[in-house]
Amino acid sequence: MGTAFALPLIGVAFAVAAPRILGRASWQDREPVVALWVWQCVVAAVLLCFALSLLVTGAALWAPLRTGLFESAPRGVQESYGLAAGGVWRGVLAAVLITAAVHVVLHLFREAHLARISRRRRYQALRAAAPPLPPGAVPRQRGRRGDDDLLVLEGSRPEAWSLTMPLRPPRVVVSTGAMRRLGPEQLRAVLAHERAHARARHHLLLRSAGALATAFPSAELFTAYARTSARLVELAADDAAAQRHGSLATALALIDLNDGRFGPPRPRPPAAWAPGSPPPPPVEQVAERVDRLLTGPPRLRPVQRLHLTAVGLLIALVPVLVALAPGLDAVLTAAGRG
Incomplete structure (x- = not known):
């Protein structure tokens, strides 16, 4: 269960450090499209940290989900995540993450609904006028x-x-x-x-x-x-x-x-x-x-834009790599022994 607890910590670290680092980045005015990409990658990384933590925690608490995730996985992958560990804290973490996820989804649906109503009314009024x-x-x-x-x-x-x-x-x-x-x-x-x-x-x-x-x-x-x-x-x-x-x-x-x-x-x-x-x-x-x-x-020069784009992509991939690390380590260990 170490992965389930480590991912939220990484997400919090990104959420705290990113605004301070990007807030001092003067290149954003020169490359607004690249800057938007980097901001979106950071936000996606934070959301992915909590989403993947919820997935791992849910697999520890719910057998059907655990079976679906690890059914075709090589031997030893499921054990590498230590899903039996964590005790009562697994339930606490899952409750917090589910509450946050529902909170975000409700706000997204609310914004989408209000935007749809507003745009439809504006469009009809403008077409008539x-x-x-x-x-x-x-x-x-x-x-x-x-x-x-x-x-x-x-x-x-x-x-x-x-x-x-x-x-x-x-x-x-x-x-x-x-x-x-x-x-x-x-x-x-x-x-x-x-x-x-x-x-x-x-x-x-x-x-x-x-x-x-x-x-x-x-x-x-x-x-x-x-x-x-x-x-x-x-x-x-x-x-x-x-x-x-x-x-x-x-x-x-x-x-x-x-x-x-x-x-x-x-x-x-x-x-x-x-x-x-x-x-x-x-x-x-x-x-x-x-x-x-x-x-x-x-x-910026093309190579600088490419470098910033790659940095943004790497940030977004960090939660995925952290979530996959125990399984990959188990697979490589088993292959080495074989």
Whole structure:
């Protein structure tokens, strides 16, 4: 039973150390996609530690599960896990892990249910309010056959956001105020930014991160993961837009979409945010994104990106290797004796 007790300790160690280490990593702004991958690998490693510990503990307490896991295993593998040891602490550990697992699953289902209801209502309201899009009203994206994923809303405030629905193609919502204010290349950059969000399914990442942070608000790893992911997905979408339409056009589009929020406000008629639109990002975040696009450091070299990707994968594999270690050791010992 040593493996069942060691895995949660490793998970706690990852949960404590990872936010501190990644919080000081300056390379994340240069490679937001790789940074998201590393964060996801760390979170997956922590969850895997507790899930595999629950599996081993369940095998010790429940004979059918133990039989299913070790039925085809070589001789001596089951004994290597010491499932008979642990005494009453096996039950305590199993109760704690099952409670935590149910808690997480309930929060994930709750977030998914609320998101589905919210998206369905927003989608229906937007479809009813959006006028037909005349041919050629929006500059086409290079490499795209058309702009059938667009919904145009009447509104003087420049806005754009992506809207995703289960079993339906994602849509990009843009206001007429944005279409009037932005130049053709800037509008293309905005559409590329929002399509990058939809293509990468950033909404699923943010929902799952938010569910973990809500389920365990005192866990620094999950709260930092939710907070950092919200920032990194915007940087990743900025990079996707800048790669297609240039950093200058993307930065100018960010400024124009947030007109009046930099420096002294300009006189302009009041306008409410469109129904269903997300709240505007903090002005400090917008300013940082503009500075990054115009004067930010270059991307990491390919070998550095590969190294960070491999590190993230190795972190995610640590719980699996720890869980398999006793069985592998038993197999190698038996082979050596044979």
